[in-house]
Amino acid sequence: MSSYRINFLPDEKTADVEAGTTLMKAAEKAGVYINTLCGGKGVCGRCRVKVTNGKIRADKHSISLLSKEEILQGYVLACQTKVVSDLEILIPPESRLEEAQILLDHNPVDYSSPEKIALHRVPADPMTLYEPLTQKIYMELKQPSPEDNVSDMDRIIRELRKKTQYPGFEISLRCLQGLALKLRKNEWKATVTLARHNGIRRILQIEAGNTSDRNYGLAVDVGTTTVVAQLVNLKSGDVLGVAGSHNLQARFGEDVISRMIYACGRDEGLNPLHQAVVKNINQLIKTLTEDKGIDPREITSIVAAGNTTMSHLLLSLIPCSIRVDPYVPTVNVYPQVRAAEIGIGIHPEGILEIVPGIASYVGGDIVAGILACGIADRPETRVLIDVGTNGEIAVGNNEWMVCCSASAGPAFEGGGIKHGMRATRGAIEKVVISEGRVQYRAIGRAKPRGVCGSGLIDCLYEFARHRIIDGEGKLHPSPDNKRVIEKDGVLNYVLVPGNETENGEEIVISQSDISHLIRSKGAVFAAIKSLMDFVGLKFGEIETFYVAGGFGSYLDIPKAIGIGLLPDIDRSKIQFIGNSSLMGARMCLLSSHTMERAAQIAKNTTNIELSNYQPFMDEYVAAMFLPHTDGRLFPSVDYGGI
């Protein structure tokens, strides 16, 4: 079979592939990653690329979803177009899936200081709770004598009983092998690494001499979009660094549903997804350790938090039954595993704990969030709202907790929106319309490439406030507003003209985008309202609403209320907390007590299945208006004062 060379621009990366290979696969081979939402099914249109040289054989699949103008310019869908000659392919910015670091430094939430937001979490004595999952205990043992000739292991356990409060210890065989020589060659000075394991402590490692200063842990937020990790000094509790990257599973589908379809729709579908996230974590470990003189084997524990699907894929558990009614995961409270067992390169006996989840669509990321906010620790009733492709809501206090999840669609993460994108460089994160002029700010002060969640919320609010759209979200063309234009029979609002953007094409918000956003905000609000009604509370009775999510690094709370996404209450009661999943994971890493609390919360939280819950359906319909069909719910929202 013939082989052709494909050159991908702008990176100038090439791959030699056989005739008939799709451009998507060729890109993968070249090490270039193209966006996809649908997992390569040709239905999302995110993998649009431009053929700048060479011949392709276009058919209806390869040009579906494209405008006539785009087709004339040489655009095709990479997942549907097969190679029949040497080619030069330009991947436009919006189709690039960047493997680069996500912009952590831009983020106003300081991952290294979770205390900033966990104000309400005031344990009686914080030091008694500081007890990392893995601890190093240094000991100088008494040399054996005829009067005291207990076994080496008993000598160590005797010392551990003196130095700790733990009732029981177990040991791995590897630690015993070679132990006798190690102790005798090093004057009976040793450092023992203990790991929490069920009710007792497991001895993971016995090292010669005093290594107790060198014990590290990793907290990981395994998000559907990004994977973020913190390296923590387990002796001091200090965060030594934070790094993030796009979830490498994205090439198999952008959201959890398309990844489940990928995993379940073919033989060996699970493994590539599993391997991808393991690779993510290993790369982050490398990034975090290599410039600090830390050997990855000095990392003895990892706590990961993610939604139920991400947690299953990380452990290589089939996620198929999560997707179909009655939505059953394999497990909610995950077993502790040796990280090495799934290919994560830390200490060979190092442990991996996954924050337990509540149900198929309320996962460990939410439990971690509940821990981070301290909702379950205090008598006041508080709410956590996490807005992603699903909007997950939890309400409760130290006595009870109820949660639910509504399918909101990926709009607030930039998905399903023509120029929507994640909160990375070039994403418009803030929009103000004033006297007909559009002001915007793009992340990294770059030329804009698209709009992320917080920018889209701003747009929706500004459109409503300026009557650019009506209560149902309909765009109204008017001679006063040159920005509302018709293109291929669809109305669009031109947010940024082509001369200001990175690729020279204008950035628009389409009528369809606005409908998506209203459906998303409606679903989230309806879920909040349904849950409040279920527990019989009014919004005013809630002490604090914590809002986490993938909007980006910035969320304008008044505007989020203004579009009817968040309830209309005192703004000071609403706090945007960014990545609470990572924070909760770190808290578990640093406190066995918190890890145990996580399991209690996961077990004791009641999950309301909204897909079978009529009051939610009614609320959803009622919320499909700006701000809401029942204006009394949003008394302070007034679009009148332009």
Add this chain to the structure above:
Amino acid sequence: MSSYRINFLPDEKTADVEAGTTLMKAAEKAGVYINTLCGGKGVCGRCRVKVTNGKIRADKHSISLLSKEEILQGYVLACQTKVVSDLEILIPPESRLEEAQILLDHNPVDYSSPEKIALHRVPADPMTLYEPLTQKIYMELKQPSPEDNVSDMDRIIRELRKKTQYPGFEISLRCLQGLALKLRKNEWKATVTLARHNGIRRILQIEAGNTSDRNYGLAVDVGTTTVVAQLVNLKSGDVLGVAGSHNLQARFGEDVISRMIYACGRDEGLNPLHQAVVKNINQLIKTLTEDKGIDPREITSIVAAGNTTMSHLLLSLIPCSIRVDPYVPTVNVYPQVRAAEIGIGIHPEGILEIVPGIASYVGGDIVAGILACGIADRPETRVLIDVGTNGEIAVGNNEWMVCCSASAGPAFEGGGIKHGMRATRGAIEKVVISEGRVQYRAIGRAKPRGVCGSGLIDCLYEFARHRIIDGEGKLHPSPDNKRVIEKDGVLNYVLVPGNETENGEEIVISQSDISHLIRSKGAVFAAIKSLMDFVGLKFGEIETFYVAGGFGSYLDIPKAIGIGLLPDIDRSKIQFIGNSSLMGARMCLLSSHTMERAAQIAKNTTNIELSNYQPFMDEYVAAMFLPHTDGRLFPSVDYGGI
């Protein structure tokens, strides 16, 4: 370098080896195993072979320990003689280390009915104690519904809580992987394998359908000389088979001391010993399963009992500090390990438990023996005596237990005795001298090859009774007795003339053999006496003396008393119990409660270190006489009545 062919007779096995290779190594390469006691150091003389064809270069090392007659006949030591030409080598019977099955069927102790000897062990309700280390629980689960959509794992644990009394469960990752599909493809019918693990139950395996009838366990006695295993049906408790083989470590040294020297005297000395015993166990598994239609992966648990050195070697733990003062093992209470971790081929998650030991020279075999006799279960004070290279003694009841170990030498296992041998085919196990005639019985009704422990005790007793030796064990040549002859300046008693033996050479008991035997019996008796004095009891206050050991399959109790090995008490109070180590291992396999008892016994038994204990030294000197220097201790023994 030149290569030569060595042909070993009588098996006609050949090996091609380089010049300079020792005959010992050549034999190993040919798959022929030659006896050794010293581990190839040229000091024990057990590897005597005859060069029947070809040229050797004999030096003082290769002929040391041989008589002039032997040298003239072409005998050399295999471990000290190097190859310089093609050779034909005859391995005489006494130098052969047979890998054949040990003679289990000859053994009057029925391994399949431990109850026969454990009469005193009467648990309140035997059925509550029958709870094997690994259990299979079959369940038919309710299919998930919107009203009942707990995770698959929670569904299983809910059912386990209904069907068992266990407080907690944990699961291995491997069991979760693929679980969702397995349950859904098999109508929610599954069999869960549980293993005792610390205080909780670990789920090792989840199979589709009902496999609860197929769950097997293995009890193993890892003896220094032989390794014996029983295959047990864990559902019924039935013993399905028993098999034994010589410990393959024998090629590195016959006793524990020479094996420790081998393991510690060179780099990589430990691994060959470890691998050898693992091979033993894997071979026994094959033997026990292959004709029964059982897949080794259906074995889910193993309990092994052995002395402390054997237990360490099985787990690949360095035994070096066991050998030197203050005699410290790495561990006494061994961790549960996955059998696969050390290369034992059962179920990949199957567990291996090792019966805990008390000290370096009172190991898990003794604890297993204590369990088998039920000494620790009843208020009456009883004694267990295990005679091997060490004589181990335990005395106690359900409130206290004290033990000790004395170095007795390998005489009663046939070691260090010119024509001594283990209790295998051709070993003389019974000797009666009557009216000057010697009557003997050899195992397997074969032509005699040597004398095993029980035969040696008989000889010593018969020699004393017939005044062939005096109280100090000196042979007295007399014209009346043609059997006492002098050879190379040493007195010998001709037990069997050459025309009756397998190899045509006469079997003799030498003066040196008799001295060895007296030292051995003296050490064992001194240990018993010291221990009794330590706890302040007289022999008469003991309800039962259980005697285990490597004497062979037969022990004449009155004769053992007659030589002063066992105390002079009512014969009916002494029971010979054979392999109590295997029996105790089986009891642990079948009862988690017993396994826990084992750890309690190991922890709560006081070990008296005789090597530092003056009263023992005094007793030892006093016991170097037949039956004893203090005749009042053996009032019923009377050599007078010929």
